[in-house]
Amino acid sequence: MNQTEGVLNNNDFCNSNIRAIHDTMYVIGGKWKISIVACLGYRPMRFSELLREVEGIAGKVLSRELKDMETNQLIVRKVLDTKPISVLYHLTEYGKTLEELTLTIAEWGKTHRKQIIGK
Amino acid sequence: MNQTEGVLNNNDFCNSNIRAIHDTMYVIGGKWKISIVACLGYRPMRFSELLREVEGIAGKVLSRELKDMETNQLIVRKVLDTKPISVLYHLTEYGKTLEELTLTIAEWGKTHRKQIIGK
């Protein structure tokens, strides 16, 4: 054929990565999940803390995202026996494997801030 | 020390990363953009090729995503003077800076495929 070389052609390589990307996105896709992972990467937080840290998110939405992430075993929800109850969310070991990703994403954003904003 | 080190406290650190993540997501957020970048990372492609490679995307949506990405200067649209016209999309240098990111995302998906699917 043309440009495709070797045994593994471009499309195979491409497709396997596309599938992998979709898989990843299934877990951390959506507007807020990566931000939540990034937050919890620094330390476990309570609901109200996340509400403050993840700027712009609505309570209802945060609630739903956290549930999704718990289902996907990225985070653990721990009810503390305090006076008015409080709940602590923290990353599971599995969830922590996403930290490299969040850092890469944050790095890119920092590096290209000017270009991003200058639209 | 451990978590809080130096002058910069956790929340500052957290917030600056959250902001950076939002910036990145502004550019590559949405359901398909990362997949498109990944595809074009292998080689320039035509509209119909992308339609095939990015499984599940609708023509209308691909069209819009490509326009966004052109506006954000991630890709270039090049009309070829062929019999029925064809159009080639390819990454700009700026767009290529996202490749590390797409690889990291794809890697994570591959590594955790079993865990992702086993839900």
Next chain:
DNA sequence: CAGTATCCGGTTTGATACTG
């Protein structure tokens, strides 16, 4: 405090048909 319930408009999508 940590959510849930409800309302409700806006955006996104998908399918299909159509154009140059």
Next chain:
DNA sequence: CAGTATCAAACCGGATACTG
């Protein structure tokens, strides 16, 4: 081939009020 037009359906997301 490379899109655009159209329309209905699905989903999302914000505000507010309410509960244990």
